[in-house]
Amino acid sequence: MPASYLLFFFAGLGTFNGVALSVYLLWRQPVRPAQCWLAALVLMLSLRTGKSVLFYFWPDITKLVLQVGLTACFFIGVCLIGFVRAWLDPDGRQTRRDPAIALGLLVLSIGLGVAYPYTEHVRLWAGPVWFSIQAVWLACILASTGLFLRAPRPTPSTRAANTLTRAHLATVIAGVAVIWLAYATAGLTSYIVGALSFSLVLYLSIAVLLARRTAPPVAEPYRDRRIAPADAEAALRALDALMVSEGAYKDPQLTLARLARRLNMPQARLSQLLNDNLKTAFKPYLARIRVEAAKQLLREQAGASMDDVAEASGFLSASSFHRTFNKLEGTTPAAWRKAQFRVEAVS
Known part of the structure; x- marks a missing residue:
């Protein structure tokens, strides 16, 4: 029994803190496009893992919660692609339509959910829909990795226009991949492992970020080298x-x-x-x-x-x-x- 309480605590706390983090990212100024996409990504992950926690401890929970969790799961990949593209294009010259496309997908997914609710189409959601979402999620991870690897090194102007570094980008992609792997192998491990993986990735990311902020600055030899005009x-x-x-x-x-x-x-x-x-x-x-x-x-x-x-x-x-x-x-x-x-x- 104590082990179950600890399991619920760590899995549920990660979900709660994920929601809090997404709100903080939208509140923290200045709010950049990549920051908004990251907030949406963390929120989708929180909804997905929150659904996992509820279903693991209360299997008879209403199917509406499962439908919301699976819909959020689809948008994890969408938000990841949006985040990477926004990071690569901080001025928004090539990504202005990305939010509209995501909104269109949201309206479409809600419409499909209303037309084919989980309560009446359990086999559809538990079978083809779930496997399709997993495939889309994986495809978005691979596409994001490709964009990251092909991305040119940031210039001073793009670095100044973006508060997130390449290390942040790589950490987000890797974290999402770890969570996908946890859910993909849930049949061999346990369904709650996905939620625990999210909590672990979230807390490790926060710990690394805090460690980097408190570390003493490294002196760089700029004194004898002028900045290019x-x-x-x-x-x-x-x-x-x-x-x-x-x-x-x-x-x-x-x-x-x-x-x-x-x-x-x-x-x-x-x-x-x-x-x-x-x-x-x-x-x-x-x-x-x-x-x-x-x-x-x-x-x-x-x-x-x-x-x-x-x-x-x-x-x-x-x-x-x-x-x-x-x-x-x-x-x-x-x-x-x-x-x-x-x-x-x-x-």
Whole structure:
């Protein structure tokens, strides 16, 4: 009996955490297309393994749960292909129609489920449908592996536009393959092995990710090697998009290391990019962007308090806002705002 409880706990906890992870991936900013596909993939895996857990411990469960689980199983392969394609095309130039295709497949699968429900067509779902889903899932794994192996090495621009590395991509494909193998060999092992495999893959992936984040950064020899002009231009565009368009400067805890991670760029290389191409260090660069954002707010929001302007511009406190603003502009924010309104009134 204790073994059954432990089995249920580990299998069910993996399913629950998978759903939580998919929500986190959609909540974590910035949300990239590959990130959305990964969230959908994890959700489909969670639904599939959740169905396995329920059926293993309660065999008499309603057939509707089994139908939902098998439908989700079909979309595991679809989401895997979408994830790999989105990673290879972070700008979305060749994958704009992929979400629409997936939505069309979802509508079609729901329609087929309504027309041929599991409750009335048990042999159809337990036989041809299940084997077809397994085949499609395997085909998607093989196709994703082929796309991954043929993919060119990412350039600085594509690395900056994608927060997921080749290691992440390989880990996802391998994890999905392990889960497929667990279900494909369930007749020789146990039906619950698929759910346990998902839990194991999920926890190992999280552990590796946390270990990589806490590991000390490896110094890279960029000091004596300038960044190529084309690469520097692409990296600067990505930096500008992240800082200005997406408002990364608003994060009061933003550091060089955190910004480098979001750009998927070594910290030393980002520092070199700022020094060689913008002739500044990270802190002065960040201060200038925040002050320019504050100046825009001071012009556009006449009734905004200095505390609100400081917070909206990414400063930790009003005092640091006043100190930085005065250092760069030679005057206080309040005096600068009055001068702007005075000029507008005269003109």
